[in-house]
Amino acid sequence: xxxxxxxxxxxxxxxxxxxxxxxxxxxxxxxxxxxxxxxxxxxxxxxxxxxxxxxxxxxxxxxxxxxxxxxxxxxxxxxxxxxxxxxxxxxxxxxxxxxxxxxxxxxxxxx
Amino acid sequence: xxxxxxxxxxxxxxxxxxxxxxxxxxxxxxxxxxxxxxxxxxxxxxxxxxxxxxxxxxxxxxxxxxxxxxxxxxxxxxxxxxxxxxxxxxxxxxxxxxxxxxxxxxxxxxxxxxxx
Numbered sequence: 001x002x003x004x005x006x007x008x009x010x011x012x013x014x015x016x017x018x019x020x021x022x023x024x025x026x027x028x029x030x031x032x033x034x035x036x037x038x039x040x041x042x043x044x045x046x047x048x049x050x051x052x053x054x055x056x057x058x059x060x061x062x063x064x065x066x067x068x069x070x071x072x073x074x075x076x077x078x079x080x081x082x083x084x085x086x087x088x089x090x091x092x093x094x095x096x097x098x099x100x101x102x103x104x105x106x107x108x109x110x111x
Numbered sequence: 112x113x114x115x116x117x118x119x120x121x122x123x124x125x126x127x128x129x130x131x132x133x134x135x136x137x138x139x140x141x142x143x144x145x146x147x148x149x150x151x152x153x154x155x156x157x158x159x160x161x162x163x164x165x166x167x168x169x170x171x172x173x174x175x176x177x178x179x180x181x182x183x184x185x186x187x188x189x190x191x192x193x194x195x196x197x198x199x200x201x202x203x204x205x206x207x208x209x210x211x212x213x214x215x216x217x218x219x220x221x222x223x224x225x226x227x
Contacts, residue, residue: 043115043202043218044154087153101153 003027004088009106012082018075020105022088025069033064034091035073036101037084044087044101047073078109113137115219117203123225124193132188132222136205143186144204144216145178154202160186162208193226200224 005023012018024033035047048055048062050071055062061074075082087104116135124130136143145157156170160180171177175193180186190197200221207215 043204043220046215046217049215103153 003090004102006086006088006102006105008103009108012075012078012107012109014080014109014111015077018078018082018107018109020073020075020086020088020107021070022073023070024088024090027068027090031090033062033068033071034089035060035062036087036089037082038087038104039081039084047086078107080109080111083107083109115203115205115217117201117219117222119222120220121223121225123227126195126226127192129189129191130193130224132190132201132203132224134186134188134203134219136184136186136203137207137217139207140205140217141183141208142206143180144206145186145188146202146204147199148202148221149199157188157201190224193224195226198224198226 003024003026007021010020032049032051034049036044037047038044048057048060050062050064052064052068054064061076062071063074064071071088073086073088085104085106087101089101115137118133122130134143141162143160147155147157157176158171158178159167162183175191178186178188186203188201200223202218202221204216204218206217
């Protein structure tokens with residue numbers, strides 16, 4: 001059973017914000033929302049994670065709804081190098097290392 | 112410091128041969144993971160090492176696959192009598208001990224294995 005649902009693809013104009021949605025309606029109270037991305041021919045790269053509060057780091061912002069059933073990853077100023085597959089996953093805070101990446105969202109940033 | 116390092120980056124081998132893939136985790140990281148990713152597919156968990164605890168081998172697809180971690184650092188994934196369906200990217204990852212706000216996993220670039 002897929003724990004998260006993401007759109008298969010989306011396009012974004014260079015320099016604009018990219019908003020990537022993720023539904024995780026069955027998330028449990030102690031599960032975190034993680035975002036990774038995978039640029040072609042490279043290993044997955046950690047982006048950000050959160051539990052309840054919105055989070056921001058140098059790469060992105062994560063907005064989690066109050067009921068925690070969905071979240072949005074925001075890339076504030078997309079560049080061509082942000083073209084990648086973006087994965088939203090839910091994971092426990094510890095020992096849930098059997099990560100399951102679904103199909104993700106293929107984001108294409110266009111000049 | 113350096114990230115997770117894997118070698119070889121690319122390996123082409125003949126069916127039936129054995130291969131060894133190496134992973135150097137980030138210094139200080141106690142947890143080490145191996146995953147497999149076939150073309151266009153998601154990640155498939157293989158094996159997990161945490162400190163001196165017994166590894167979780169539940170993801171290994173067959174007894175042709177084995178892995179060891181020496182001295183709590185470097186790990187080797189061995190595939191014996193390789194088959195064409197073993198062709199994939201083998202990803203190693205590591206994470207630091209005891210993060211209070213979730214386990215952030217850092218991946219290497221992968222070892223691309225092609226069995227011909």
